[in-house]
Amino acid sequence: MPRIAVFISQRLVKAVFVVLAIAVFNFFLVHAAPGDPAAVMAGEAGAADAKFVEQLRQQFGLDRPLYEQLGTYMGKVVQADLGYSYRQQRPVFDLLMDRLPVTLSLTLTSFVLALIGGVALGTLAAMRAGTWSDTAITVVGLTAYATPIFWIGLMLILLFSVNLGWLPAFGTESIGAGYTGWAAFVDRLEHLVLPVVTLGLFYMAVYTRLTRASILEVRDMDFVKTARAKGLPEWRIVSVHILRNAILPVITVAGFQAGHLIGGSILIETVFALPGIGRLAFEAVLQRDYQVLLGIFLLTSVVVVIFNLLTDLIYSLVDPRIEVAP
Amino acid sequence: MTAAVITPSRRKGSGFWRAFARNKGAVLGLVFLLLVVLMAIFADVLFPTSPWDMTAAPFEPPFSEDALLGSDTLGRDIAAGIAHGARVSLLIGLTSTAVAVLIGVCLGAVSGFYGGWVDDAVMRFTELFQTIPNFVLAVVLVAIFTPSLTSIVLAIAIVSWPPLARLARGEFMSLRSREFVQAAVTTGQSNLTIIWRQILPNSLSPIIVSASLMVATAILLESSLSFLGLGDPNLMSWGYMVGAARTVIRQAWWMSFFPGIAILLTVLALNLVGEGLNDALNPKLARKGRA
Amino acid sequence: QERGGTMNIIVQPEPPILVLGLNQQGPTQTVAGKIYQGLLTYDFNLKPQPELAESWEVSPDGKVYTFKLVKNAKWHDGKPFTAADVVFSTSKMLMETHPRARAVFAKAEKIEALDDYTVRFTLKEPFGPFLQSFEVSSAPMMPKHIYDGSDYKANPANATPIGTGPFKFKEWVKGSYIHLVRNDDYWKAGKPYLDDIYFRVIPDAASRAVAVEQGTVQQTQFNDIETFDVPRLKSLPNVEMTTKGYEFFAPLSWIEINTRNKPLDDKRFRQAMMHAIDRKFIRDKIWFGLGRPATGPVNSVTRFYEPGVKKYDFDPKKAEALLEEAGYKKGSDGTRAKVKLLVMPYGETWTRLGEYVKQAMKRVGVDVTLETTDSAGWVNRVSNWDYDMTFNFVYQYGDPALGVSRTYVSDNIRKGVMFSNTMGYTNPEVDRLFAQAAQTNKDEERQQLYSAAQKILVEDVPVAWLLEMEFPTFVDKRFKNAITTAIGVNESYDSVYMVKK
Amino acid sequence: MMTVSNSNAPLLDVRNLTIDLPRGADRPHAVEDLTFTLERGEILCVVGESGSGKSMTAHAVMGLLPKAVKVSSGVLRHDGTDVLSLPESDQRALRGGRIAMIFQEPMTALNPLMRVGDQIDEVLRYHTTLDRAARRARVVDLLASVGLPEPDQLRRSYPFRLSGGQRQRVMIAMALAVEPDVLIADEPTTALDVTTQKQILELIRDIQAKRHMGVMFITHDFGVVAEIAHRVAVMQKGKLVEIGPAAEVLNRPQHPYTRQLIAAVPHLIEHREAFGADRKPVLTAEKVCKTFHIGGGFFTPGRTVVAGNQLSLTIRQGETVGLVGESGSGKSTLGRSIVGLIKPDSGRIMFEGVDLLSLSRTAFRPYRRHVQMVFQDPYASLNPRHTVGDIITQGPIAFGEDRGRALEKAKDLLKLVGLDASAAERFPHEFSGGQRQRISIARALALEPKLLIADEPVSALDVSVQAQVLDLLEDLRHRLNLSMLFITHDLRIAAQICDTIAVMQKGSIVEIGPARDVFGNPQHAYTRQLLDAIPGKGWSIPEDVMATGRHGAALRTSA
């Protein structure tokens, strides 16, 4: 157990440096953009004079030199304070916490479904390599992988919401319907179906391919031959011997992609009008809401770091060898 | 670089083609890809007018007289857009992949070959880029540097190189300790020669495979950016067409359907070719056959 | 007219804050218009109507305005609404926070409360459009007891806006919806009728259209619905479409032309543009029939419009002739000149328009390169004069002195300020005419001055006017009385009711 | 569970077995018309060069042939029942129940993610009706019976914690779990050290005797055959060329192929004179130390391995020094240190009076050409993307030689190592293992080195090919007056070609001296242990076979 603790703390120290570096990098990136939030708000107001813009700049702290702004920002970040969005008149942390549940429920459900579905389909395909079911799975997987995700989303809306009317097309809940308890839960689930399927489909295709390739590799390894020589039934060979070994590379990739799901969720949240982090990020870029954008970057990198850590932990659970060579 | 891959030996070359041709999907993909390339090259012959020209009435459905695949909201020919868009999509896909490969392989090579603190530094740098969700970064980059061909290509390259760097690093690391590389060291060859002549050609197969897949991803990325309104407004690309037409998907399915299909098929073809290359170049399979 | 009912209205983009005194973006106005109120509102012909002021008087010299306030109005927290609030709002708070109000009330020498329900404005000199400046978004009444003496922008009460309007703020789930509920203590007896209003944030245009079709929302306004969806939605049985209710804004769109840059500094080049671009095509194919081709700087639905100006009909030949005359000969590749067009980042339609302009200009030999940017970049570049051409559309706010002259007068050439004279157009005669027209309150005199100014401007083409824009408002047929005044959807909705089937 | 057997029939009866290879393989049949039997209580050794079909035969018996490979004709009886016609479920009961198998590579034959106890337990679960507790007891018994220490704890270990020998014992325990009557062992000791090999061989022999099993033992090492076989079957290119009692086949081989195989076995007869200590030293290593640090990060110290501890060694002009010892003892580390691939922590390596370790990278370069290396794996040591000509000339060109001249010389060298000059235009994959090793040698010689480091240059090759390459090295040494450091773990080979022997154990040289002394009169306990473990010591290659077979084939190039 202490080994694990050491391992985690070691990774955390590394992660803190990465995250801080990201904060600095993003700070300069965001400030490299032409225009600032004051200008945007002036543009949206439909009327403006010099005083108006000046006031905004002062309020946002944009009148001070860049290094000073960076200093202030980093000082706050170190204290886990993400700053204040003057545009939205709220602390960035609160803003993010408002949006996080939607994005997490979207990405996590898609992730879990994609992983389970992908591994199952990949296994099926690999164990029947060369048969029609393998071909079918591969073709469907490849197609899902090759289709622009927003396009799938649009087509699904067209089919299931507009033409068939089975599922709601956007939003997270039926607002004003006054559902409570179970009904509210079901309502939320219904709203999640299309976005989750859209996002999940792509990743499911990724995991299917990976699992299939990985199993094909493991399938021919010596210890599988040993298991066969032991006279074990086929299902046990597949589940206990092949799959457990084949799943390792899938876990690695999955862990890496978990963070990138947030990127994919920008598109999904736009298509399905979900108030999530992805859309907040996109709006923040367009509105030059520096604090929010930086907060999102920071949050997502923390999420990615946590996911990588989790991946490693899962890995070390599945693979006893990891303990010796961290 | 490619010359090193396609070895001068006829026997080896034909072996590669035979292995590639065994994968029917890959051949199909290659044929389709060649068609797309031809379409891109001869777009000006097929559709001599600019794809932006309003040659038909707006909202013409497919198979109408003056627009085979229909016309868009301003009466531009979808078919012409697809033919000319092939150019842009391929251009963006290829150049951004080339840039990504360049960055990735250089960093990965240095990191894998020298190891130690160099490796550590490069890997931390790579991690930095991998920690930021790549699509978010691409969106920010394009938004900040205003959408243009260059900024899109660079943004896609910047978010795509890290996996390549890792791949190249892994290859270089394992090849570096391979005996033929050590033999090169003991016969007094310089580091540069070893990197360039000994290791690089041998690490190219997996890099080529991933690059072929990355072209596909780049085309998808470009279309996603266009979808969000971050495409180059002067270039007719497939992604732009879907992005521009998505809002009228209800009235005019064909406007986003055909370019969507074009993306789908091209990306699919690239993936098939990539898998075919993988089967044909995968050193593991090759080794098995030899033993 | 019965009580009850919930109305779902689209709000897009999501407003940053609902305190109308602090932020006057379009969506803020629509939502906060139900919470806050102004002293006046305007009918479709822009004639003042009572709101928080039940009557008003203007002195014959046009310098003293006296308003009588309603007596029973209360803030949502129970405090009475009095003349002190009006004085505070117009002389203190809005002067700090509201650029449009600042410009108007700066003309007041004195603003005083004669008693609890009487306010008197004394102007330094007559100002024609003074009475046009009291609707809810131009001069929202803010509660003195909450804001006086505080840092307005950091006031904790900003999260829970307090107004006098028929609806109270209930809840705001950011990114999703804003919930308003009926103000049971509303000063108009028996009103409002509706129980709740939800403002729903739906960022994707296609999703918004679906929302209307499925009946999930009962109202959309401004450019919530992309133009190409309008014909389809118009034919839906459950909704009604109107383009009324935008008279106060009377938006006018144009190609903004940086007259400092070659070849745009040449009047003939700009006139050629007017001839090269088919504004009927734009209206029919890009705006799907919404709007009217603009004839000049003043929208025909507002006051002081002059129809007798020079006409520019669609005529590429004439355009080429003008270019030829200005010395822009065709090069070997058929190009006469190259210019850049910065596409306005406010939706698909403008992008389509950019593509159209590019093609139209190409037909007369002008090569247009499109540039895109996001809204921050756009504001930054336009306000700093870093562009050749761009699109813009501007509200007229009921009077040329408020919404028109700012674009053309030379003392409004101010770098870094948006919606100023960013073209750099100067014409002393125009300056004089606009200045004089603002300083009188005789309508006939103003009409003459504005007509003269319009004629000069149309000849000079400082911007290439495109359309007098119309916005479609879709309202569910069960909801009545939604659009009753010139400020349309920004109205308080205290008389909107729902017909139950 | 004891199986009742039909005692008349042989345990395994293979008749006219033919196994087809998929189209495009190097020959149509993996095994052709194979007939043999395996009786109770007998060890049948199957020998033959690589690719002769030994494993295929074994897999066919187990019903584990790869998908693409099919039995096309023949009968395969186990205890009287026709195995090939049994339904899959019965075949499965047979596998692991009556017929068990162990494989060559203990490192990969166990599931890395499963505790070894559970892996044994699996066999019991599917072939017996024992309950959980009984199974656990049985697992412990089994582990104890194959001589593993603390079986109750070891049961819970993962394979990576065990040494190669231990893993192979676990494999054997697993194979024995339900007391099969046939054990098939496919080269079970090839990957192990001699000392471990000896233990495993003894274990198999013991268990076989105790349980009266029939064992089919596949090997290519005649030493092993001599050690344990009752009967021997010799295979060549899928055909059985000779089968008979061990004594017969080993001492009076009939088939020419058998004779050739036996002749190629290195012989443990010292025929070298003590090397003159008066010759000039070419290279002297003094107190070379090297410690590797593995793993570790900010907080964890990681593991350290002492691969070199005060190593001192002298190589004289024309001398061949053999470096022997078990795997991981640090042999390669010393070799690599000398050619500059590894930087030792301390010590000196003197070459012609210069300390190579004190030199910078650039200063070291001129010395590279004098010290060259031949690597173990002929498949990995040649760049697959370069022509043989390129590979050989790259060194000289790097040292400034003109390309044309270098190529001329390369062609001469190819002839010298027994290849055709036209080989220069071909690619490595067009050559066999033995030929590649010749190319490797040619590459090393291209720089005209004074000292050659050969790190297990023949251990990846078949016996017969091994002999040819060793003869080549021997020949070159005489002709070019080369000094050589020859690293090997095979004492027979060391004895055959080395003048001086250094024995390494755990990073230290425990004994060094003239070959004759070290083999004839070993001083250190470890040396004695090593010598004792050489399989088939009791057997010496028949004189007549040695004379006809081996020296006649010495320089044949068709490897």
Ligand SMILES: Nc1ncnc2c1ncn2[C@@H]1O[C@H](COP(=O)(O)OP(=O)(O)OP(=O)(O)O)[C@@H](O)[C@H]1O
């Ligand atoms: N999976 C396979 N598919 C096709 N051919 C195979 C396969 N495995 C082995 N072969 C071929 O079958 C023949 C016999 O191989 P086998 O493995 O039985 O040789 P072996 O005698 O065991 O050799 P070694 O000593 O190298 O283990 C060889 O020609 C080999 O190339």
Ligand SMILES: Nc1ncnc2c1ncn2[C@@H]1O[C@H](COP(=O)(O)OP(=O)(O)OP(=O)(O)O)[C@@H](O)[C@H]1O
């Ligand atoms: N580059 C390295 N990094 C870390 N440890 C190493 C390295 N090279 C060798 N070792 C370790 O040093 C020890 C000695 O290795 P070496 O390769 O010298 O042994 P060897 O005697 O050649 O063994 P073998 O017979 O298996 O080739 C081993 O425990 C090995 O794991």
Ligand SMILES: [Mg+2]
């Ligand atoms: Mg074998």
Ligand SMILES: [Mg+2]
């Ligand atoms: Mg070694």
Ligand code: NI
């Ligand atoms: Ni001899």
